[in-house]
Amino acid sequence: MTQPQAKYLKDYQAPLFQITHLDLDISLAGENSVIQATSSIERVGEHQQPLKLDGEDINLKSVKINGVESAYTEKNGQLIIDTEEQTFELEIVSVVDPESNTSLEGLYMSDGAYCTQCEAEGFRRITYFLDRPDVLAIYTVRIEANKTAFPFLLSNGNLVESGDLEGGLHYVKWHDPFPKPAYLFALVAGDFDLLEDEYITRSDRAVKLQVFVDKGNLHKAHHAIASLKKSMQWDETRFNLEYDLDIYMIVAVDFFNMGAMENKGLNVFNTKYVLADKASATDDDYHGIESVVGHEYFHNWTGNRVTCRDWFQLSLKEGLTVFRDQEFSSDVGSRAVNRIHAIKVMKNQQFAEDSGPMAHPIRPESVIEMNNFYTVTVYNKGAEVIRMMHTLLGEDKFQAGMALYFNRHDGQAVTCDDFVAAMEDASQVDLGQFRLWYSQAGTPQVTATESYDDSTNSYCLTLSQETPDTPGQTDKLPQHIPFDIELIDSEGNSLVNQVLDFKQQTQNFVFENIKSRPVASLLQDFSAPVKLEFDYSIEQLLHLMRFANSEVAKWEASVSLFSQSIWQCVDNLQNGKAMHIDSRLVDGFKGVLLSESLNEALMAEILTLTSASSLIEQTESVDLDSLAIARQFAVNEIAQGCEDELLAKVRQLQSTDSADARALKNTCLSLLLKVDDSYRYIAEQQFGTADNMTDTLGALTALNSDCSSERTALMTAYESRWVETPLAMDKWFSLHATFANEGCIEQLEKLLQHEGFSMSNPNRVRSLIGVFAAANTFEFHRKDAKGYDFLTKAIIKLNKVNPQVAARIITPLIQFKKFDLERQALMRKSLESILAIDELSKDLYEKVTKALS
Missing domain, CATH: 1.25.50.10 (Peptidase M1, alanyl aminopeptidase, C-terminal domain)
Structure with a gap:
């Protein structure tokens, strides 16, 4: 295979053309769906370079400039058009096949409905376009389809026109008045149950709220719409931000690579983060829905109204929005518990990424496949960087920085540096050294030592920091670390509670008038994403x-x-x-x-x-x-x-x-x-009397550590009850995946043939194969290599079906350097077998080659 080439942040160049308006006329007709894209294009600056548009799996029918057929070349995923025009109208007609699109990027089918996923580079699967986030256009979208099969035709913005057509067809026209990049385009067509509500904004505007779900699931959508209203009110109160369109829509689909997508005014969600009722959803599911609904809504400003200039700046929108959704969850729930959940993600997943072959800063320097950088580093460590900024500035100055950021950059595609500059200018706090958090990869390791002087009643805390080498980065500079401490005396009284500005490689902090040796609570609330010794x-x-x-x-x-x-x-x-x-x-x-x-x-x-x-x-x-x-x-x-x-x-x-x-x-x-096994009866009784999924799953989880007859009976009973409910069955598959007992892998191999399992369903793949590799540590790392073989075979199949999902579940296999040499050799052998397959996707190629090198 031709080796995919990396792209580098340092090579960024502004677009040679801008597209100011895009009119899409889309006829949905299965494998012969027609896309007519009419763009208003302006040449940027004085140059005679050809127009180069991105495209993938496009069946091109015609290209016209100002209504006249134009010559063009299709080459290496680009449509190349030579023209001397400074401003012109470009019309491209093409045909796409959503039904055969198993990648779930671009326009595809999800269980009978058309839907789209365009982030990061999916729009190029719909039509040839300048598919990059720094090209912002105003979209008008006309959709037509069979009215009986697809009564709902949805897109971004406000609905401006609709009507019936001959032959059982109908059409709608949507207009989004806010310029947006192609990755925020959305289309959904299908037959759904609809839950409607209304939100009155602080300026007394009525916003229609709509949640679309599969038929028969309407009763499971109420928590999602309540979470949306709660999010809208919180963003007005905490961040002074109000929603800007007349309608806000959420559509839940079964086949979706991500958790959800923040497309302007039309969020497409994985059903996991919309559907919930007491019987089939756990308390954690309810919390997850509230959090993800909030996250996507908060993107309306931090991601949509102000977007990222290029994909290296992804944390500009994702790190900031994760911080905002964490604050939302903390303000409406338990701040301590929500903080603990965030810390667990950092310590269990992000630290592993930092010490592995895919280590990268929150603003990466290079990428081969952008989908590989939707990571816990960009999202969760990015949120921790925003949190540190909030700690250093305080709430008032941080909010002043946010206000300045929106005032300067509304309607623009900007960089992480632009965000930090707004914070710096609004607060008058020097964040020069702090910027290293954006460019340095790896987890800083902080060593703390203490001494107490009885004669002077002084306590000295010495902090030293060092960030290990990561691929492509050595000789790291000291970071600016906000280091929160509390000193507690022997009676439990708090003597000192403050945040230290830790900036040097080694730094002493002396506290006077400490009457006796205290106990130090260090790095409180995980005030910085560092390892503490x-x-x-x-x-x-x-x-x-x-x-x-x-x-x-x-x-x-x-x-x-x-x-x-x-x-x-x-x-x-x-x-x-x-x-x-x-x-x-x-x-x-x-x-x-x-x-x-x-x-x-x-x-x-x-x-x-x-x-x-x-x-x-x-x-x-x-x-x-x-x-x-x-x-x-x-x-x-x-x-x-x-x-x-x-x-x-x-x-x-x-x-x-x-x-x-x-x-x-x-x-x-x-x-x-x-x-003692004698306590199994309590789990059995709880399962039998439970009126909620939390207790049902709690009983099964408690029994999930051995091959008892009680476990077998209850797992069978659960399957019988929930076999027709996909999200509930995901939990059943995950219980099998976490069964930490001999025979687990043989059981999983049988479940691949289960009528409810499909390699084309990302939720099912993650719940069975992904959970096994990530959470069943000791079974996955068996010395007979059965765990590695199981994952490897699944990844090879997924390479052709859905490379993005394959690349996400491979992570435990590439993080092998902590293990003994025997296991390392077995894991490398698995990776080599993946690298050897024909037509290896860019997603997998990047991760496997980095691991092996």
Whole structure:
């Protein structure tokens, strides 16, 4: 194969032509769908370069300039037109086949409905165009289709015209008054159930709200529309931003590569983030819907009204909007629990990405396939960078920066530097060194040491930072790190609570009038995305669990306490010693269960003991076999030590109807079943009486660690009830994928033939194959390589069906350098077999070659 070539940020050049207006006339007729695209084009500057338009899988019929047939060349995915015109009208007629488009990019079919996904470069699959985010045009879209089969014809903007045509056809015309790049274009045509509502903005404008769902699912759309209204009100209150069109639409589709897409006024959603009722959706699903609906709505300003100049600037819109949706969730829910969830993503997933072959800054320097950079680095680390800016500036100055950003750049395609400049100018705070967060890859490693001087009553904290080398980057400069600390005395009183400006490679911070040696709570609330090394004692961690003012710091202390015990057990195993768990650790977790001050959701987070993947990220190299034994031993010891308290808590919460109570009850139930098989009856009873999916799934999860007859019976009962409900069946497939027991892989291979499984359905692939590789650590990394072989075979099939999904689920296979040499060799062998296949997609080529090199 011809090796795909990388594109570089340093090579960015402004477009030679601009398209100011685009009229699309689309006739939807299956494999013979006709696209007529009429563009108003202006040459930029004095040059005689030809017009080059992007296209892929386009059956071109005609090209006209100002109504006259024009000569053209099709070459290497481009339509090349020589013209001397300065301004002209270009008409392109082409035919596309949505029915055969399994990539789910461009225009495709989702379970009988037409829909589009154009970010990042999908519009070029619809028509030849300047498919880049810095070309913004005003769109008018006419759609026609069979009225019976496709009664709803939707696109961006406001509906301006509609009517019936001969032959059972009908048409609509949509106009979007706001210039937008091609990636924000959307079209949906189908037959849906429709839920309507209205939102009155702060300027007293009525906005029609519509949620379109598959027939029979109308009752599952109410939470989504309530979440939308809540998001609109929050953005007006917190960020002073109001919606700008007359209508806001959400369409839920089954086949979708992403979670959702923020197309202007017409958001296309994966059904996972729209449909919910008590019986089929968990409390986490409800939270996820609220968060994702908010995220896509918030894009209306941070992404749509102000968009990114080029795809290297993706974090400009995504990092900022993730920060906004995290703040939304924190303002309307538990700030501590939402922060913990964000930290888990960073420590479990983003840190792994930073230490792997795909490490990149939040503003990448080069890409081969842009879809590969919709990553936890760009999104979640990008959000952490925005959060640090907020910490450094404070809410008032941050909001002033946001206002200046919109004032300067509304209607423009801009860069990350433009955003930072607005923050800097509005706040008068120097962010020069802080900009390194945009350009340096990798996770800074901060080492902290402390000393206390009795004679002067002074406490000294010394911080040192170093960022490891990453592919293409060495000799990293010190970062500007906002480092939040609290100093707590022996009685639990807070002595110091402040954010330190940590800018040097090594820096001392001295605190006076500290009457006795304090316990330091360091990097509180994960104030910067760094790895912290500090030699905490068990006594100090227990003190923080009791007295830290930050609830997140209490959780962090529990994670450190558990992790220390695990690594001590691993060390004992490696040195032929008996494993042992300090009784103080058990007492610490027992104290959590008996606490009257901790809320139930926080207790559940503390008792959700650190996962294997998170533990792996705490070390440079891992003895995986010893870790598996040590973690199971430690979990069992804690569960047995807290048996009475766990049982009491489960019984206490059985009749409590709240999300927090369910979270704690089900966490305790899972631990309780580690103590003794006799407690299986509690899970069985809960499954039998559950009136909500959270408790149904909680019972199954608790039973999912062995091959018991109880598990088998309940899994069969679940399948019988939910076999016709796709989202509920995704959960069933995921339970099989996380079954950490011998025979798991053989079971998964059989499930590939299940009537409800399809390689063309991204949700199903992620729930079975993706979850297995990412979450079933010890089974995936079996020494017989069956886990690697299972994933490899699936990826080879997906390469032709949906390369984007294939590239996303390959991640655990390319992150092999932490493991022993035997496993590394097996994983490399799998990657080499993928690299050898014919017609390897760019998505996979980029990840595999970077891993192997």
